[in-house]
Amino acid sequence: MQFIKIIIILFIVCSSTLAKDNYTRIGVILFSKQFETAYLGLKDGLTELGYNPKFLIENINGNLSLIKGILESFKKNNVDIVFTTTTPVLKEVKKYNNNYNFKIVFNEVADPKELDVLGRNITGVSHEAFELTPKRVEMALYCFPKIKHIYYITHDNPIFKSHIKYFNKVNYLNIKTPSTILSYDELLKKK
Known part of the structure; x- marks a missing residue:
C-alpha cells in the first residue's frame, strides 16, 4: 500500500490538471491483466483522497505495437495523464509522446534513470527497491x-519467490484472497 501511496503523491504533484472538482481523464496502459492491481490501487487511492478521475483502460496483452494507436485514441478522448505499467510500455509511450505531450506517470519500471525515461x-x-x-x-x-x-507475504510474485528460496529460514506466503491471509494466521499461531 505504501508503494501505491507514493505513486499517488507523484501523480498529484506532477499534474496540475488533477483537480477534485473536475473529471480529469487518465489513460491506463496495462501490459497484461496481471498489472490490473496497479490501476486498481491508483484508482482506490485517488478516490480515498477525494479525486474523481475518469479512467480509460487499455490492456495490450504484451503487444507493444498497439500503443501508438492507443495514444491516438487517448488524444481523441482528451486524456490528460497516461499511467503506464512495465518498462517496455513506458519506453514505447515515451517514444511517441512528443506527438501528444501527455503527462506520464509510471510504475513497475526497473531503473528509470538508466533507461533515460525521466x-x-x-x-x-522504480521497483528497484x-x-x-x-x-x-x-x-x-x-x-x-x-x-x-521470516514470513514473506506477497501476491503471486515469481521474482520474490525465486530469490527467497535461497534462504532456509524464509517462508514464502502467497496471498491470493483475503481468506488466504486468515489461513496463514492459523499457520503462524502453530509455529
Whole structure:
C-alpha cells in the first residue's frame, strides 16, 4: 500500500490538471491483466483522497505495437495523464509522446534513470527497491542470527519467490484472497 501511496503523491504533484472538482481523464496502459492491481490501487487511492478521475483502460496483452494507436485514441478522448505499467510500455509511450505531450506517470519500471525515461512530464517509481528484498532478508538474518522464521507475504510474485528460496529460514506466503491471509494466521499461531 505504501508503494501505491507514493505513486499517488507523484501523480498529484506532477499534474496540475488533477483537480477534485473536475473529471480529469487518465489513460491506463496495462501490459497484461496481471498489472490490473496497479490501476486498481491508483484508482482506490485517488478516490480515498477525494479525486474523481475518469479512467480509460487499455490492456495490450504484451503487444507493444498497439500503443501508438492507443495514444491516438487517448488524444481523441482528451486524456490528460497516461499511467503506464512495465518498462517496455513506458519506453514505447515515451517514444511517441512528443506527438501528444501527455503527462506520464509510471510504475513497475526497473531503473528509470538508466533507461533515460525521466524528463519533462514523466514521473513515477522504480521497483528497484523490491529487487533489494533478498539482500534485506540476508542482512536481517546476519544481524539477528537467532531468528527462527521470516514470513514473506506477497501476491503471486515469481521474482520474490525465486530469490527467497535461497534462504532456509524464509517462508514464502502467497496471498491470493483475503481468506488466504486468515489461513496463514492459523499457520503462524502453530509455529
